[in-house]
Each structure stands twice: as C-alpha cells, then as structure tokens.
Amino acid sequence: MFDRSGGRGVGVGRVGACAALGVLLATTSLSSSRAWAAGSESEAGDAGSAKVEEIVVTARKRAERAQDVPIAITAIAGRALRDGEHLRIEDLNQFAPSANIVIPSPHQTSFAIRGIGSNPGNDGLEQSAGLFLDGVYLGRPGMAATDLSDINQIELLRGPQGTLFGKNTTAGALNITTAAPSFTPQFTGQASFGNYDYRQFQGTVSGPLIGDVLAGRLTAYKTMREGPVRDVTTGTRLNGVDRQGVRGQLLYQPDDGFSVRLIGELHYEGDTNGATLINSMGATPAAFQAKLAAAGAAIAVDPDGLTTATNDPTLIKTRQAAISAEVNWKVGELTLTSITAYRNWFYSSYSDVDGSNKSILNAGYSVRDNQFSQELRAATPKGGRIEAVAGAYYFRQNLEMDQITQYGPQAASYLSGIPDALLPTYARFSPALATLMAYNNSRWDIWATPETRSYALFAQATWRIDPQWALTAGLRETYETKSERVWRPNPTNVFTGQPSAALAFATYPSTRVEISNWAPSGVLTLDYKPKPDVMVYATLSRGQKAGGVNATVPGPLGADSLKVRPEVATSFELGVKSQLFDKRLQLNVDLFDTGVDDYQATYIATPAGGGSSVQLLTNVGRVRTRGVEVEATAAPVAGLSLSVAASYNDANYASYPNAPCPAEAPAGQASCDLSGRPVAGAPRWIVNLGGAYEHDLGAGLQGFVGGSYSWRSSYYGYLDNSAFVRVDAYGLLNLNLGVRSRTGWQVSVWGKNLLDEHYVGSYLNFGSLLPGVYVPYFGDPRTYGVTLRASF
Numbered sequence: 001m002f003d004r005s006g007g008r009g010v011g012v013g014r015v016g017a018c019a020a021l022g023v024l025l026a027t028t029s030l031s032s033s034r035a036w037a038a039g040s041e042s043e044a045g046d047a048g049s050a051k052v053e054e055i056v057v058t059a060r061k062r063a064e065r066a067q068d069v070p071i072a073i074t075a076i077a078g079r080a081l082r083d084g085e086h087l088r089i090e091d092l093n094q095f096a097p098s099a100n101i102v103i104p105s106p107h108q109t110s111f112a113i114r115g116i117g118s119n120p121g122n123d124g125l126e127q128s129a130g131l132f133l134d135g136v137y138l139g140r141p142g143m144a145a146t147d148l149s150d151i152n153q154i155e156l157l158r159g160p161q162g163t164l165f166g167k168n169t170t171a172g173a174l175n176i177t178t179a180a181p182s183f184t185p186q187f188t189g190q191a192s193f194g195n196y197d198y199r200q201f202q203g204t205v206s207g208p209l210i211g212d213v214l215a216g217r218l219t220a221y222k223t224m225r226e227g228p229v230r231d232v233t234t235g236t237r238l239n240g241v242d243r244q245g246v247r248g249q250l251l252y253q254p255d256d257g258f259s260v261r262l263i264g265e266l267h268y269e270g271d272t273n274g275a276t277l278i279n280s281m282g283a284t285p286a287a288f289q290a291k292l293a294a295a296g297a298a299i300a301v302d303p304d305g306l307t308t309a310t311n312d313p314t315l316i317k318t319r320q321a322a323i324s325a326e327v328n329w330k331v332g333e334l335t336l337t338s339i340t341a342y343r344n345w346f347y348s349s350y351s352d353v354d355g356s357n358k359s360i361l362n363a364g365y366s367v368r369d370n371q372f373s374q375e376l377r378a379a380t381p382k383g384g385r386i387e388a389v390a391g392a393y394y395f396r397q398n399l400e401m402d403q404i405t406q407y408g409p410q411a412a413s414y415l416s417g418i419p420d421a422l423l424p425t426y427a428r429f430s431p432a433l434a435t436l437m438a439y440n441n442s443r444w445d446i447w448a449t450p451e452t453r454s455y456a457l458f459a460q461a462t463w464r465i466d467p468q469w470a471l472t473a474g475l476r477e478t479y480e481t482k483s484e485r486v487w488r489p490n491p492t493n494v495f496t497g498q499p500s501a502a503l504a505f506a507t508y509p510s511t512r513v514e515i516s517n518w519a520p521s522g523v524l525t526l527d528y529k530p531k532p533d534v535m536v537y538a539t540l541s542r543g544q545k546a547g548g549v550n551a552t553v554p555g556p557l558g559a560d561s562l563k564v565r566p567e568v569a570t571s572f573e574l575g576v577k578s579q580l581f582d583k584r585l586q587l588n589v590d591l592f593d594t595g596v597d598d599y600q601a602t603y604i605a606t607p608a609g610g611g612s613s614v615q616l617l618t619n620v621g622r623v624r625t626r627g628v629e630v631e632a633t634a635a636p637v638a639g640l641s642l643s644v645a646a647s648y649n650d651a652n653y654a655s656y657p658n659a660p661c662p663a664e665a666p667a668g669q670a671s672c673d674l675s676g677r678p679v680a681g682a683p684r685w686i687v688n689l690g691g692a693y694e695h696d697l698g699a700g701l702q703g704f705v706g707g708s709y710s711w712r713s714s715y716y717g718y719l720d721n722s723a724f725v726r727v728d729a730y731g732l733l734n735l736n737l738g739v740r741s742r743t744g745w746q747v748s749v750w751g752k753n754l755l756d757e758h759y760v761g762s763y764l765n766f767g768s769l770l771p772g773v774y775v776p777y778f779g780d781p782r783t784y785g786v787t788l789r790a791s792f
Contacts, residue, residue, distance in 0.1 A: 050635045052579065052586040057155050059175070060460070061164055061337075061389050062382050067577045070472065070527040070537035072158040072590045072629060074645070078151035078179065084706060084736055085192070085750045085787065087200070087223075089144050092174075094710040094732065096156045097629040097647030097686055102761035104777035105274045106142030106318045107347050107365065110762060113158050115625045115651030115682030116171035116569065116596060122617050123367055123399055124450055125482070125548025125564060125600065130161065130169035133176045134263060136324050136341040137167040139371045139397045139452075143320060143345050144176070146245055146267050150204050150219040152179040158629070159592065160543025160569050162521040163460040163474025166339070166375045166393045170543040170569035170596060180261060181215035181251035182206040187792055194785020196240075197226040209250075217249040228781050229275050232300050233311045233357040236272075243269035243318075257330035262323070269318040276314075276355040276775060277305045279760070282724040283663035283772035287417070292770075295414040297356035304758040305778035310352035312362055312408075320345040337377040337391075345369040350404075354769060359408025361769055366404075371397040388461035395454040401551050405444040406494060412436045438502035444491045446508075448551035450484040460523070468529045478519040480546040485512050486562070488553050508553045513562050519544040533579040543569045545600070550616045565598045565619045588631045595654070599623040601680075601719050603660045603765075621655030623679055643690040651682035662722030663765075663772040677721050681762060685713040697739065704748075705737040717763035718774060725774050730759040732779075744792045751784035 055066040057075050066075055074096040081087065086094070090101045102110040109127075111117055117128030123140070131138040138144055148154075155175040162168030165175075185207035192200040199222075206217035227240035245267035253259040278301050281289070292299065300309035324341035348366040352359075377391035413420045416436050427433040460474030487510040490499035521544055527537035545567040554561050575590030599620040627649035634642045653659070659674035678684075687710075694704035711731035718725040733755050738748025759779050766773035 050638045050640075051583045052633050052635050052641075057153075058177075059155055059157055059164075060462075061377065061379055062387070064382075067533070067535065067579060067586070067588075070470075070525050070535065070539065070575070070577075072573065072575060072588075072592070074156040074158075074631070076154040076156075078148075078153060081148050081151055081154075082190075082789075083704075083748065084708070084734065085752065085785075087148050089146075089148065091148075092154065092156065093712075094688055094708055094734070095645070097631065097645045097688070098158060098627070098649055099156065099686075100681055100683060100712075100715075102681070102777060103142075103145050104761070105271075105316050105349065106145040106269070107140075107349065107367070108274075108764075108777070109141035109145055110681065111141050111174070112681050113156070113172040114592065114594060114627065114647075115649055115679045116594070116599070116623070122548075122550070122602060123369075123401055123448075124484070124551050124562075124617060126167070126545060128169060128171040128545055128567065128600070130165060130167050130173040131176070132165060132167075132173060134178055134324060135166070135326060135339045135375070136322075136343070137165070137373055137395065138343070139395070140345055140347075140367075140369055142318070142347060143343065144174075145318075146243065146269070147200075147202075147221050147223055148176075149202055149221040149245070150179050150217075150247065152177045159539070159571050159573055159594070160521065160523070160541045162456075162476045162478075162543055163458050163523050164389060166373060166456075167395060167454070168456070168476055168478055168519060168521050168543055168545065170545045170567050178219075178247065178249075178263075179204070179206075179217065181217040181249050183208045183212055183215045188789070189791075190787055190789040192785055192787040194225075194783055196228055196783065197224070198783065198785055199224045213252065213254050215251045215253075217251075218246070219248075220244075220246045227272050227275075228306060229277065230307050231275070231310055232307050233309050238272045238275035238308065238310075238314055240272045241269075242271060243267070259328045261326045263325075265320070265322045267318070267320045269316070271316045272314050273316050274314055274349055274351050275308050276310055276351065276353050277302065277308055277778060278355050278773060279303045279305055279776050280724055280774075281772070282722075282774055284770060285772065288770055288772070291414050291417040292356065294417045294419050295356075295358050295360060295410045296419075297354070297358040297360060297410065297414065299356050305760070305776060306758075306781070308355065309357045310355060311357045312352035312359060314351040316347075316349045318345070318347050333381055335379045335381075337375075337379070339373070339375040341371075341373050343369075343371050345371075354414075355766075355773075355775075358410040358414075360410050360414045361408065362406040364402075364404035364406070366402045368400045369397065370399075371395070384464075386461055386463050388459065390459035391457075393454070393456040393458065395452065397450075397452040399448075399450045399551075401448045401450070403446040403448075403552065407439045407442050407444075409440050411439045411442075415439060435502050438500050441494045442491045442500055442503060443494050444488065444503075444506065446486065446488045446552055448484050448486040450482065450549060450551055452480065452482050452546075454478060454480040454546070458521075470527050472523070472525040472527070474523040476521040478521070478544070478546070479516070480519060481514070481516040482546065482549055483512065483514040484549050484551060485510050486551060486553060487511065511554065511559050513549045513559045515547050515549060515563050517547055517566055519546055519566060533583070535577045537573075537575050537577075539571075539573040539575075541571045541573075543571070545569075548600070548617065552616065564600055564617050567596060567598050567600045567619075569594055569596045571595075584635050586631075586633045590629050591627075592629070593626045594624070596623040596625070597621075603719055620653060620659075621657065621675075622653070623651065624654040625649060625651035625679070625682070627651075639695055640693045641691065643688075645686075645688040645690075647686045649682060649684060649686075651679040651684075653677055653679060660720045662720040663724060663774070664722060672720070674721060678716055680716045680719045680721065680725075683712040683715040685711075687711045700742040701739055702741075703737070703739050705735075707733070707735045709733050717760060717776070718765060720765070722774065724772075725763040727760050727762075730757045731755070732757060732759075738787075744790055746789040746791075747786070748789075749784070749786050751782070753780060753782045754784070756782035 692706035736750035
C-alpha cells in the first residue's frame with residue numbers, strides 16, 4: 001500500500017541508506033533535511049544527531065529494516081543520487097561493492113555483480129543480473145540506460161535471486177523504484193549546466209486530483225551534452241548525449257486496504273555514442289596494415305580515447321514506451337498484489353566501424369522489443385511467527401532484429417590489398433577479385449525474430465523459531481521456451497537496391513531454432529541475532545538463467561550451434577550485520593563463494609558466408625567467484641558521515657579449455673585454455689570511500705559538502721584475456737558543495753572524475769576487419785558544473 005504522502009507504507013529508505021552502503025553522502029538523512037527546512041535552528045541540531053539513519057527496504061516484498069534482512073543488499077536513496085549528480089545507471093559503480101556496470105550504448109549494456117554477467121548485449125537471452133523498475137522486469141538491460149529521474153530508492157541485491165522476484169537471475173538483482181504520487185501538493189525543478197555544453201532540466205509535480213482518493217504525478221527531463229571525442233577527419237564531436245523523457249502516474253486509493261498505481265512512460269534518445277576509438281594497433285599483422293595503406297586509409301590511434309578518424313556519421317536512436325498497473329488489496333490477513341506491464345523498446349545504431357578516414361565498412365543494428373509480463377503475489381502479514389510470500393509469473397517477449405553490414409567504395413581495395421586504380425585491371429584476370437569488387441557499396445542484412453515465453457511459480461517463507469533464530473526457505477520452478485527464425489537475403493547494392501548476383505553465395509534460407517527447459521531455483525537461510533543490533537546469517541542458494549539462441553546465421557555445425565545452454569549458479573554466503581556504539585557505526589561484512597556451471601560468455605565470430613563480425617554467446621565450462629564485501633558507515637558527530645564500501649573478489653574460469661585465443665596467440669591456433677585465469681570484467685579489488693558534512697550557516701541557510709573516491713584494481717576487459725585488453729587500475733574523485741535554504745531552493749557546484757582519469761570500461765574484439773585490434777569503451781573525462789534546484 002501507499003501512504004497519503006505518496007511513499008510506501010513504512011518509509012522509503014532515506015539518505016542514510018547511501019551512507020550505510022559506503023557511498024558519497026551529499027547530505028545527511030532526508031528526514032533530517034526536511035526537519036531542518038521546516039523547523040527552527042535549534043531543531044536542526046536534534047534532527048542531525050550523530051546516528052546512522054535506519055534504512056527501510058522492500059527486498060523481500062515487505063517493508064523491513066535493511067539490517068533485519070539476511071541478504072547482501074545495498075540501498076541508495078534518490079536524494080543521494082540527485083545531490084551528487086549521479087544521474088546514470090553506471091554511476092552505481094561508485095555506491096556498491098562487487099558491481100561493474102559499463103554502458104557504451106543502450107544495446108551494449110554490461111551489468112556484472114561479483115564478476116558474473118559481464119557480457120555486452122545479446123538479444124538471444126537475458127542478462128545474469130536482473131533489472132526491475134517499479135516491480136517490472138526489464139527484458140533488455142538497455143531499457144534502464146536512461147536518466148535516473150525522480151527516483152525513490154535503488155536496491156542492489158547480490159547473489160542468485162528468483163524466489164521473490166518476477167524473473168530468476170544468477171548474479172543478483174537491481175530493484176529501482178520511482179517516487180509515487182503524493183496526496184500533498186509538491187513541486188521540484190532543477191537545471192544543471194556544465195562543461196562540454198552540458199545542460200539538463202528535470203521537473204516533477206504531484207498532488208491530489210480528486211480529494212484524498214486520486215493523486216497524480218508528472219515527471220519530465222531533458223539532457224544534452226556535446227561529445228568529448230573529436231573526429232579529426234570531419235571535425236565533428238562524437239559521443240554526445242541528447243535524451244528526454246516523461247513519466248506520468250495515477251494513484252487511486254479509496255482506503256488503506258486497496259490501491260491501484262498506474263504508470264506510463266515515454267523516452268527518446270538520439271546520441272552520437274559508439275564512435276570507433278582505437279587506443280592501440282594491438283597485434284595487427286603487417287599484411288593488414290598494408291591493406292589499409294592500399295585503400296589510402298589512416299587510423300587515429302589515441303591512448304586517451306579523445307580522437308577518431310572515422311569519416312561517416314555515428315548515430316544511436318532509442319525509443320521506448322511503457323505502461324504498468326500495480327494493484328494491492330488486503331483480503332483478510334493476506335495482501336494480494338498484481339503487477340501487469342507492457343513495454344515497447346526500439347534501438348537502432350549506425351556507425352563507421354573501420355575506424356579510418358575511408359569508407360570501408362559501416363555497420364548498423366536495430367531491434368524492436370515488445371514485452372508483456374504479469375505477476376500475482378499473496379503475502380501474509382508482517383510480524384507473525386511465519387511470514388510468507390507466494391506467487392506466479394508470466395513473461396512474453398517478441399523481438400525483431402536486423403544486423404546490417406554496409407561495405408563502402410574502398411572495401412574491395414582494403415580486402416584485396418590492391419589500390420583502387422589497379423583493381424579493375426586485375427579483376428579481368430581473377431574471378432575472386434571480381435567478386436571482391438562486388439562488395440563495394442553492398443549491404444548485407446541478417447534478420448532474426450527471437451521469441452521468449454516464461455512461466456513460473458515461486459514461494460518463500462520465514463519461520464521465526466524464537467526471538468533470536470529464524471529460518472527462511474524459498475523455491476521457484478520456471479518453464480521457459482525460446483525460438484527464433486533467422487535468415488539472410490541476397491546482399492543488395494545500396495544505390496539501386498537490387499540483389500547482387502556476384503554475392504548470391506551469401507544468401508541463407510530461413511531457419512527455425514527452438515529450445516525449452518525447466519529451471520528450478522531455491523534459497524535456504526538461517527539467521528541469528530545474539531543482540532538486537534547484531535545479526536549473523538548463512539545462506540545457500542541456487543539460481544538458474546534460461547538458455548538462449550544466438551541471433552545470427554549459423555556456422556558449419558548448423559542450427560544447433562546457435563543454441564546456448566542454461567546458466568546455473570550455486571552460492572554459499574556467510575554474513576554479519578551490526579550497529580555499534582549507540583548506532584554511530586554500522587558495519588556489514590559478508591563472505592561469498594559462488595560456482596557457475598555453463599556460464600554464458602560473449603565472443604566475436606564471422607557469420608557463415610561473410611559479412612562483418614558479430615557477437616555470439618557460448619557456454620564456458622565453469623566459473624568460480626569467491627570473496628568478501630565490507631560496508632561501513634560512521635556518524636562520529638552531528639552532520640558528519642563517513643563511509644566505505646569495499647570488496648575482494650577472486651573470480652576465475654575454473655574450466656574453460658576451448659576459449660577464444662588472444663590476438664597475440666600463434667597464427668592458426670584455434671582455441672586456448674583459460675582455465676584458472678581471471679574472469680573478464682571482474683576487478684579483484686573495489687574500494688569506494690565517501691564522506692559528507694552539513695552545517696547550519698544561520699539566516700535560514702545550511703551548507704553542505706560531499707566527496708567520494710571510487711577505485712578498482714586492474715582487470716581484463718574482454719573474454720580472451722589478451723594483454724591488449726588489460727584495463728589499468730583507476731580511481732574516480734567526485735566532489736560537490738552547496739547551500740540550501742529553508743524556503744526550498746538549493747545551489748550546488750560539482751565535479752566528477754576531477755583527476756581526469758582516461759579509463760577504459762571494457763573492450764570489444766575488432767574481428768576479421770582488422771585482426772589484432774580491440775576497440776575500447778572509454779569512460780567520461782573530467783566534468784563539472786552547477787545545479788540550481790527549487791522545491792516546495
């Protein structure tokens with residue numbers, strides 16, 4: 001249910017949530033700030049007393065103190081996101097241990113927890129770490145790659161999930177909740193300005209529409225930023241941002257026992273992200289560099305990732321529309337919940353992927369995703385000897401995909417290594433060269449239509465044996481089917497649209513691929529409270545992610561080679577949660593050991609018959625990840641908060657004998673053994689330090705200052721563990737300071753990555769176009785600006 005101020009029934013997890021989870025606190029608790037804003041100066045001292053704020057989460061589908069939940073969980077309040085200018089999903093890297101989120105583009109979203117799930121987008125199956133928005137599972141991780149606008153709270157759950165959430169996952173779950181409509185009139189508006197011509201505007205209005213029965217909420221945002229990358233060929237700026245969106249809500253609540261919340265969303269994005277950057281020529285053979293010279297092509301190699309030589313435009317467009325309805329109804333002792341949702345997501349990209357100043361190869365990708373989900377749950381009251389949740393879940397997803405390869409007028413010259421002026425003469429005496437000339441100005445499409453149907457029953461119950469001991473058990477059974485049709489028509493000429501007879505060999509007829517599987521999951525947890533503010537827990541869990549089908553033309557092994565087996569994770573966790581020194585210190589520690597069988601990993605391959613390289617998923621034999629996570633928050637004096645969130649994660653391929661070889665491997669070596677080697681995308685060490693201080697300035701003003709430093713050790717940025725994809729250790733320093741008034745206005749200045757680290761998040765193999773080269777995805781350089789905010 002919702003309270004009359006628009007929040008969920010027992011609170012929403014205030015800014016103390018951030019501190020308790022080792023993040024930058026731009027202010028102290030939200031409740032403290034509101035008390036200060038509304039009360040006298042003497043009240044401010046009481047409101048800002050030196051205690052770590054209590055955090056309320058809904059990780060187990062009921063409102064509970066985070067310290068009472070035997071799960072490794074990080075909760076982040078929306079206010080902390082706003083005050084620290086953390087407005088993108090990848091900013092969560094600076095909040096939580098064991099998280100590594102990389103988003104080069106909405107389609108290439110990589111979201112890993114404890115080293116599991118670091119795979120760029122593949123539309124043939126779901127991600128290892130589940131994303132949920134207002135209780136709705138997002139079938140594509142790129143659906144969350146929007147501005148974090150009007151957020152109430154974010155909860156990051158680590159370890160296999162599924163006995164409570166709508167979709168089963170193997171790595172964990174990110175649960176995002178937006179602010180609900182309020183029955184008290186509210187308005188919040190803000191404008192931010194920064195370097196790279198950064199401009200962002202957000203606004204929210206909420207209040208009653210019909211007495212105390214119907215309330216509404218409307219949120220809109222617009223973000224623009226010039227790209228930090230300069231194209232030395234065209235003089236344009238790339239990797240810029242231009243996105244906007246609107247979210248409207250209605251809350252109908254005639255009494256405390258019944259509520260209906262309707263949410264509608266529209267988002268649009270038109271960016272120049274995805275520019276091909278090259279920071280090293282890697283192990284590119286001299287023969288291929290000679291081919292570039294034959295085509296008159298030059299590549300800009302920039303270790304800092306700020307320049308490129310591409311001569312064709314780069315553009316990414318994303319559109320999504322969604323609607324959901326959440327109904328809560330108290331029937332006797334039970335609370336019944338229904339969540340019905342539909343979402344349409346469209347993504348398209350087109351870019352110059354050869355990285356040179358000549359028109360050799362462009363690539364495009366488009367996907368249209370239509371998903372529908374229905375979740376039904378029944379929950380017993382909180383506080384009983386037995387607390388239980390049971391439910392059923394249905395998920396349907398239909399996709400239409402087109403992978404585009406477009407060869408330019410210099411393609412044949414590059415592929416053959418013969419200058420353009422000589423090619424026609426040579427082609428008269430060589431049928432092979434004549435075929436290569438047909439590649440010029442040709443377009444190749446691979447079409448695929450994956451479909452998913454998922455059905456599940458789940459239940460979880462907690463038995464409170466006595467005031468100190470509790471036992472939690474949960475089960476889930478999922479049946480899932482996936483199918484697709486994939487085909488490639490005869491390549492066509494881009495100017496005439498006519499099929500090319502010389503390239504007819506590349507045609508691939510329509511082929512249907514199907515898989516289905518049962519996926520049991522479960523959890524067993526025993527927790528013990530030796531003291532009211534100390535809890536020790538042990539958890540054994542199993543999660544399974546469904547298999548999938550690769551959306552490309554199959555190779556020599558036929559359609560069965562497109563199938564990917566399910567990913568199964570078995571995890572053991574031992575943890576302690578504590579509040580010490582009269583709640584001035586909160587300390588949480590957990591140890592974890594997870595084994596993943598048939599881990600699903602991404603690699604690069606060239607489709608049968610030719611065309612540009614595509615991303616494929618395969619099963620790694622086994623992955624093991626072990627480590628420790630520490631989250632601590634201290635409130636030594638009123639107004640001051642210090643925090644740390646750190647993790648050590650030893651993630652290795654326990655068995656991977658047939659891995660792809662790195663670029664520096666001997667020519668002709670078909671596979672390499674990566675058993676015992678580190679898992680890609682998994683830093684061994686992550687340390688997040690944060691601190692904040694706020695103080696009454698008098699005259700109705702309050703000053704605040706905050707800072708954070710997020711550091712991660714080196715790791716491999718691509719599956720094959722090449723020396724060329726080794727990401728160096730880096731740290732990001734963020735600072736902000738400002739002043740707020742009791743009348744509701746606030747001014748702050750901020751800076752992110754103030755040390756101007758030029759760091760890489762991940763790499764992608766350049767494939768057959770330029771063997772030995774890996775394309776880096778750089779993070780943002782130093783940014784800074786000012787934010788003006790008003791609310792009443």
